[in-house]
Amino acid sequence: MxxxxxxxxxxxxxxxxxxxxxxxxxxxxxxxxxxxxxxxxxxxxxxxxxxxxxxxxxxxxxxxxxxxxxxxxxxxxxxxxxxxxxxxxxxxxxxxxxxxxxxxxxxxxxxxxxxxxxxxxxxxxxxxxxxxxxxxxxxxxxxxxxxxxxxxxxxxxxxxxxxxxxxxxxxxxRPQENAASARANAEASAxxxxxxxxxxxxxxxxxxxxxxxxxxxxxxxxxxxxxxxxxxxxxxxxxxxxxxxxxxxxxxxxxxxxxxxxxxLRTMALSDMLTGLPNRASFNVRLDAELARAQDTRKLALIGIDLNRFKEINDLHGHHAGDEVLRILARRLSSLMREGEFIARVGGDEFVALTRFASREELGDLLSRLETALYRPVRYDDAEVLSGASLGVAIYPDDATTKTVLINNADLAMYRAKADLAQSVCFYEPAMDEIARARRSLTHDLREALARGQLSVHYQVQTSIASGEICGYEALLRWEHPRLGFISPAEFIPLAEENGLILGIGAWVLREACERAVSWLPPYKVAVNLSPVQLSHADLPKLVETVLVETGLAPERLELELTETAIFADRERSLDVLQRIKAIGVNIALDDFGTGYSSLDTLRSFPFDKIKLDQSFVGEAESSRQATAIIRAVLALGKSLGIPVLAEGIETEAQLALLADEGCDEVQGFLLGRPAPLSHIVASGQLSLLAEEEEKLGEVRG
Structure with missing residues (x-):
């Protein structure tokens, strides 16, 4: 009121x-x-x-x-x-x-x-x-x-x-520290x-x-x-x-x-879209949380996992098959995880697992389960594939006290397992750091060697069996390190491919070989090896054409050698590149035949002018009936397709006689001539040079 x-x-x-x-x-x-x-x-x-x-x-x-x-x-x-x-x-x-x-x-x-x-x-x-x-x-x-x-x-x-x-x-x-404080502040403000x-x-x-x-x-x-x-x-x-x-x-x-x-969005951000497993971001969050548990007396094992034959599965069966294999393996790995164990996919064919353990038996049990899952064959449609994997283990705090070092050490152990075919699981050892540092140092030196002209090209003769005459020379890259001496191509070529140096090195070898071969008398062919990286990432036909024009070498005197592995990285693109190179007039040789996929379809689809039989078969021919049978089959295949066959690695007269009896066209190996600098070959009288080039070579020798 x-x-x-x-x-x-x-x-x-x-x-x-x-x-x-x-x-x-x-x-x-x-x-x-x-x-x-x-x-x-x-x-x-x-x-x-x-x-x-x-x-x-x-x-x-x-x-x-x-x-x-x-x-x-x-x-x-x-x-x-x-x-x-x-x-x-x-x-x-x-x-x-x-x-x-x-x-x-x-x-x-x-x-x-x-x-x-x-x-x-x-x-x-x-x-x-x-x-x-x-x-x-x-x-x-x-x-x-x-x-x-x-x-x-x-x-x-x-x-x-x-x-x-x-x-x-x-x-x-008002700035918000996190989602929880944002919600609390919003309620109070409302x-x-x-x-x-x-x-x-x-x-x-x-x-x-x-x-x-x-x-x-x-x-x-x-x-x-x-x-x-x-x-x-x-x-x-x-x-x-x-x-x-x-x-x-x-x-x-x-x-x-x-x-x-x-x-x-959080689930998408922390999950791998293909397999549904946690992704790299989720792995980093989990690893940070595990490392933060300093009061936990148990040790933490980080297991890096890399599939062994995944690229082969993609190449032979297609990327759809590769994706399905990843999904199947992810389901297997996820199903075997127990309480406290964690698995994530962190890259194309890379996985990582985490677990805390009190004894090596506990860790060994997880590793055994992982191996069983990864090495069991995978059925895809009507095909059965076996990938296998390499596992590298690093333990906190024994092997590392920080996250970055722990991940790096697990990677080092995994790469060691990948390099050692006898074991699929490798534990980190301090010596691996020395190996990694040595590889990094060698990569740096290789980069310097290319810039300072420390690389050289040696040449190995290729000979016709029927006539005994020289057919040509293969250009082989060599590196004489100023401190370490001779470095094997098997050691530094993979480093060059891993670090992107192979494109520059490959272009240099091609130009060097063509510049030298243009002055040869008689005008023999020169064969140059191609890296899979060159075939995949460089505009190879344009490079080849430019080098030929600038050096003046006739296209028919150049032969490019590549392996089936390089082709299978991208068959359609490889076929297009090789056809464009053939259009220039350059010859194409299939190198290391018998060690890769060695399919008849490859010989039928690609424009090869020569097949190079891998030296491993020649080396076993004297003691292995199977190797001899393979040599006969390859030679018969070459004859039926009208493609000449060159056998590599001839070291004995018996090997040469066997190949002559079987009808091989050309041979190459230590028996006929070791790789040597051009000056040594000229000095031996196998070939001579145009006067101008002879004068330059004399200045170099002097």
Missing amino acids: SVVGCIVYKHNLWLVLVALLICAAGSWVTARLVLRAFATHSLQRLGWSFIAAVVAAADIWCTHFIAMLGFEPGVPIAFDPVLTITSLLIALVGSFAGFLLATSRVANRLTRAAPALGGAIVGLAVSLMHYAGMLAYRVQGIVIWNRVGIALSIAFAVAISALALHLAGVAAR RVVAAVLALAIAALHFTGMSAFQVEPMPIDGHFSNPAALHALALAVACMALVIAGAGCVSFLLDDSVRAESVEH
Whole structure:
């Protein structure tokens, strides 16, 4: 009950409590929606601002309307429908404008006061709505307004609403350390902003009502129906709660969708898309967590796993088969993991496992299970493939005390296992660091050797069996290290391929061989080996053509040798490259035949001018009937296809006689001539040079 002058006004306390409940609930939902609008961009911000405005307008208007229905002036009352609806639209439009300004990124860049200015607009809209609603309130009497009360109510509404959105803006700009603290801060901010918004609405209404006075002028026959008004108030309250609930549900649904999206993205970020296993990022997180458990007395084993024949599977059966093999192996590895054990795929055919163990028996059990899974044949369609794997083990803290060193040591052990065919599992040993450092040092020296001209080309003669005449020479790269002496090509060529030096070295060998061969008398052929890397990564036909043009060597005097392994890396591209080289007029030889895939389809599909039988068969021919049978088969195959065969590695007269009896075309080996510098070959009288080149060579010898 309130007293104004001598007039006593009554209030329905239940409706006043309902109004306050609506005010609190609506403010809480509005605060959350406004904070969401601050956190979004572009159209999303516009959408959240509109939803917040709808909830705020319903909250403000319903609070006012229900409180007015709970006000009993003691005379008949009514409501003007046009002004009543207009007051609701004022609340909606004003709130939307205020929220847009408060959350605008442009406005916030121009001034930090943008949220407070937006809040002031919302407060002004609340005031206009209130007094428009009061004008729609019809009573039988004379209405008297207290101007001071009106001014105070408007000032309260504007100032407190500005404070509410200012606090929301401060909360939105506050940096967050992590997701948990962000959620906690958002909850606390929502409660504070909601409380201040509710205070703004309540302050306006109750201060404004204290400025409202009525002098009754009852007219006979006119009366109000309190029951109907109360029912209307409850209906409005229900509608307000429905609107606030809809806003709350939209917020919660968005929160749920965001959480699901974040979880989905997190799963994608930490999982390998092909196999479903944890990926490298997930492995790093797990390893960090394991290393952080310093109080755990058990040791930690890091096991690096690299499949042995995965490239072969891709080449022979296609990449779809390779993917399926990876999926099958991943399922096997995942199924054998026990509590505390972890497996992840960290690269193309690379996996890594982690486990804590108290004894070597526990670790040995996991390694045994891994070997069993990796060495069991894999069925794909109608094919059965066996990949196998190399496993390298490093133990924390025995072998390393930091994450980087532990991973590096496991890799070193794994590469040692890959190099040693006798064992599939290798434990890290300190000596491996020395080997790795030596390889890095040798790679650096090789780079320097190329830059400083320390590499050289030796030549080995190729001879016709039928006539005994020289057919040509194979150019062979040699490296005389200034400190270490002669370095075998078997040692430095793989280093060059691993570190990208082979392209430069290969181009240099090709140019050097062509420059020297152009001056040979007689004009024998020169054969140059190609690395698989050159065939895959260099514009080889253009390089060959450029070198021939610049050196002046006739294309038919150049023979390029490559292995089947190089071809199978990319058959279609390899065929295209070889056809373009053949178009120039250069000859192509298939090197090391019999040691790779050795398929008839390769000889049929690719334009080879010569087959080079691998020296391993020639070396075993005297003691192995199987090797002799293979030699006969290859020679027969060459004759049937019209491709001459050259046998490598001839070291004895018996080997030469065997090949002559079987009809081999050409031979090459120590028996006929060791690789030697060009100057030695010229000095032996096997060939001579054009006068100009002879003079240059003499200067070099001098």
